Amino acid sequence: MNRHDQPNRGRLRPRLLAAAAAAALTLTAGLATPLNPAPQQAQAKGSQQAKESKKVLTVAVAQSVDSLSPFLASRLLSTSIHRLMYEYLTNYDPADNHTVPGLATKWEPSADKLTWTYTIRSNSKWSDGRQATAADAAWTFNKMMTDQGAATANGSFVTNFRKVTAPSPTQLVIELKKPQATMGALDVPIVPQHIWEKVKDFSKFNNDQSFPIVGNGPFVLTDYKADSYVRLKPNKTFWRGAPKFDELVFKYFKDQDAAVAALRKGEVSFVAGSPALTPAQAASLKGEPNIKVNDAPGRRFYALATNPGAQAKDGKHFGDGAESLLNQKVRQALFMAIDRKTLIDKVFQGHAVEGEGYIPPRFSTYHWKPSASQELAYDPAKAAQLLDAAGYKKNADGKRVEKNGKPIDYRILCHATDPNDKAVGQYVKEWFGKLGIGVTLNCLDNVTDPWLAGKYDLAFDGWSVNPDPDFVLSIHTCGALPATAKDTGATDNFICDKKYDELYDQQLAEYDTAKRADIVKQMESRLYDTGYMNVMAYPNAVEAYRTDQIKSIETMPKAAGNIYGQDGYWSWWSAVPADASGASSDGSGSTGVIIGIVAGVVVLVGVGAFFAMRRRATAEDRE
Numbered sequence: 001m002n003r004h005d006q007p008n009r010g011r012l013r014p015r016l017l018a019a020a021a022a023a024a025l026t027l028t029a030g031l032a033t034p035l036n037p038a039p040q041q042a043q044a045k046g047s048q049q050a051k052e053s054k055k056v057l058t059v060a061v062a063q064s065v066d067s068l069s070p071f072l073a074s075r076l077l078s079t080s081i082h083r084l085m086y087e088y089l090t091n092y093d094p095a096d097n098h099t100v101p102g103l104a105t106k107w108e109p110s111a112d113k114l115t116w117t118y119t120i121r122s123n124s125k126w127s128d129g130r131q132a133t134a135a136d137a138a139w140t141f142n143k144m145m146t147d148q149g150a151a152t153a154n155g156s157f158v159t160n161f162r163k164v165t166a167p168s169p170t171q172l173v174i175e176l177k178k179p180q181a182t183m184g185a186l187d188v189p190i191v192p193q194h195i196w197e198k199v200k201d202f203s204k205f206n207n208d209q210s211f212p213i214v215g216n217g218p219f220v221l222t223d224y225k226a227d228s229y230v231r232l233k234p235n236k237t238f239w240r241g242a243p244k245f246d247e248l249v250f251k252y253f254k255d256q257d258a259a260v261a262a263l264r265k266g267e268v269s270f271v272a273g274s275p276a277l278t279p280a281q282a283a284s285l286k287g288e289p290n291i292k293v294n295d296a297p298g299r300r301f302y303a304l305a306t307n308p309g310a311q312a313k314d315g316k317h318f319g320d321g322a323e324s325l326l327n328q329k330v331r332q333a334l335f336m337a338i339d340r341k342t343l344i345d346k347v348f349q350g351h352a353v354e355g356e357g358y359i360p361p362r363f364s365t366y367h368w369k370p371s372a373s374q375e376l377a378y379d380p381a382k383a384a385q386l387l388d389a390a391g392y393k394k395n396a397d398g399k400r401v402e403k404n405g406k407p408i409d410y411r412i413l414c415h416a417t418d419p420n421d422k423a424v425g426q427y428v429k430e431w432f433g434k435l436g437i438g439v440t441l442n443c444l445d446n447v448t449d450p451w452l453a454g455k456y457d458l459a460f461d462g463w464s465v466n467p468d469p470d471f472v473l474s475i476h477t478c479g480a481l482p483a484t485a486k487d488t489g490a491t492d493n494f495i496c497d498k499k500y501d502e503l504y505d506q507q508l509a510e511y512d513t514a515k516r517a518d519i520v521k522q523m524e525s526r527l528y529d530t531g532y533m534n535v536m537a538y539p540n541a542v543e544a545y546r547t548d549q550i551k552s553i554e555t556m557p558k559a560a561g562n563i564y565g566q567d568g569y570w571s572w573w574s575a576v577p578a579d580a581s582g583a584s585s586d587g588s589g590s591t592g593v594i595i596g597i598v599a600g601v602v603v604l605v606g607v608g609a610f611f612a613m614r615r616r617a618t619a620e621d622r623e
Contacts, residue, residue: 053579054247055247056247057245057249057577058267058268059249059250059572061077061252062253062256062274063274064077064226064227064252065077066448069207070188070189070191070207071143072153077250081230083189083217083568083569084572086189086191088102090104090186092467092568094570096558099184099185103121104121104172107183114177115174116174117173119171120132120134120137120170126195127212127220127237130192132192133169134168136190137166138172139191141164144157144188145161149204150202152488153490154187157471158188160177160180161174162176178509179509181508181509185466185470187466208226215235218242218569219233219235219573220232220234227252228251229250230250232248240573243575254445256274260281260284260285264288266546270545270563270564271544271545272564273542274415275300275565276298276539276540277543282542282544285544290547291546292545292547293543293544296540296560297353297538297540297560298360298539299360299565300465300538301462301463301465301537302460302539303460303461304334304536306331306532307319307325307494308325308495308532310453310485310494311481312481312487313484314484318454319453320455322402323403324400328531329386329387330386332386332531333435335534336378336382337431338534339431340354340378340537341354341378343424348539351539351542353537357521357525357527357535360538365517368520368524370525374525380431380434383435391403394436400436400437407438408436410432411442412425412459413456413460414460415460416443416445418460424536452488461492463492464565466567473504475492476491476493476527480492481494481496497526497530503522507520543562543564546578549577550576552575552576
């Protein structure tokens with residue numbers, strides 16, 4: 001699910017220590033950090049041979065682009081590409097995720113924390129040569145505040161904004177209705193006003209008709225073909241310095257084995273997986289020459305989501321989710337029927353840790369786990385007792401039945417491109433079967449349409465969580481529901497729980513990190529108890545690249561982190577071609593095909609109309 005893994009969401013959009021005390025949030029460009037060096041000067045190639053040896057970084061991906069519009073995109077791939085194209089006000093240091101300057105060099109709150117002033121850097125230009133200014137940022141936020149279509153993907157960031165102005169080209173002022181802890185972590189791409197003010201319908205404009213696309217990030221998107229590729233080239237005027245590869249290409253592979261085979265042949269430089277390499281694929285690559293496997297704790301969770309009764313803000317219900325799943329005892333019974341340890345051992349084969357709370361352990365400040373008395377541990381006998389107590393008993397054929405007398409047969413939405421969904425699905429089918437519950441796996445290339453229509457019972461779900469958890473928390477609020485059944489909201493799974501919403505409002509207004517973390521954990525506890533989101537695992541980021549094409553590349557965090565789907569653009573911006581420093585020219589390694597990094601070719605699977613622009617393509621969407 002896109003942002004979902006669905007985010008990322010994954011997008012599923014990042015924000016780590018954003019809730020630090022207000023004074024600590026005042027960061028300046030003068031901070032000593034390797035991420036803020038003086039702009040690097042592009043080095044002229046000294047020979048005709050150098051001009052001919054174009055260095056392309058090709059990234060094989062298994063997820064499609066839902067939209068190239070930053071106002072609509074939710075999937076991890078799409079939002080990752082937007083990080084390459086557009087600057088955000090702030091960014092995150094790849095070493096430890098602390099907030100660092102982006103388009104803004106510093107940001108300061110007023111004494112009452114209701115007015116925030118951002119200093120916009122004067123050395124950022126749009127790729128068409130025009131200066132990027134505070135007016136662009138003000139226009140971006142105001143458009144999201146006043147146009148429902150423009151608020152589709154990131155509207156939760158601005159719902160508390162009272163007024164946004166740009167008193168000067170280098171000063172942005174945001175006035176709030178009440179304190180908001182995420183002001184140092186506004187995960188919103190800033191777009192050029194002079195380009196986007198021409199758009200008439202933000203709910204339908206996908207930003208995919210005219211190339212190159214004007215941006216001010218480290219890369220410029222030069223070409224795109226749905227279900228095929230995305231191509232990007234370095235932005236030579238990027239204030240941090242231009243990337244070192246000549247081109248970045250995201251290339252789509254529906255078959256993950258085919259992507260791995262392409263890596264072996266040198267036809268791609270990097271494989272991200274769907275959303276990660278399988279244990280067998282990773283093991284097979286570890287013995288290959290010129291290939292490095294990166295296996296590190298990930299920023300994703302992997303869950304089984306329950307249809308809570310799809311509904312819109314207008315109160316109307318839609319879809320056809322099973323009536324029995326509206327019962328909390330039934331949902332909790334399903335928790336207790338799943339053996340997480342078996343999934344870790346047999347499916348992930350140790351490349352994951354058992355799921356607990358909603359926020360992965362990588363983000364230790366906000367990670368939560370249930371107490372011993374609260375835990376819905378694997379216990380089939382207790383699960384059966386709960387089902388009996390809820391009134392869903394077995395008939396003469398040993399089948400649990402709905403209130404209407406029909407046998408329970410849950411439809412589980414799964415991603416056809418994710419091997420884990422299919423493998424986990426078989427275990428779930430077996431475990432639920434022992435309880436007298438039938439299971440039908442509905443594995444599709446495009447799960448977006450049935451998901452948005454509420455036509456499912458259960459679904460494999462996942463988001464790439466950002467350093468600051470606000471976004472992935474917001475997608476379960478009542479405010480994220482679609483306005484009507486025909487609209488697209490920001491909701492992940494149609495959850496609407498007033499107690500959860502009260503806690504969400506509290507955490508958003510709390511600047512004290514420890515106090516805010518405590519509230520966030522209460523929210524995770526609430527999600528756990530209600531049984532709507534069964535987090536089964538936190539998968540590792542298992543990916544691989546060719547060392548004869550990529551000499552070095554930044555992981556995030558630096559000590560043990562991921563390369564693909566970072567909270568920033570560090571991996572592809574930092575990547576150094578293998579022969580960049582005069583490497584051997586003896587012909588070793590791949591000839592001619594030098595991998596196109598993450599922005600090159602992305603074959604988009606199932607991009608279809610506006611609904612496909614939401615977030616359910618593979619288990620790893622949102623940033």
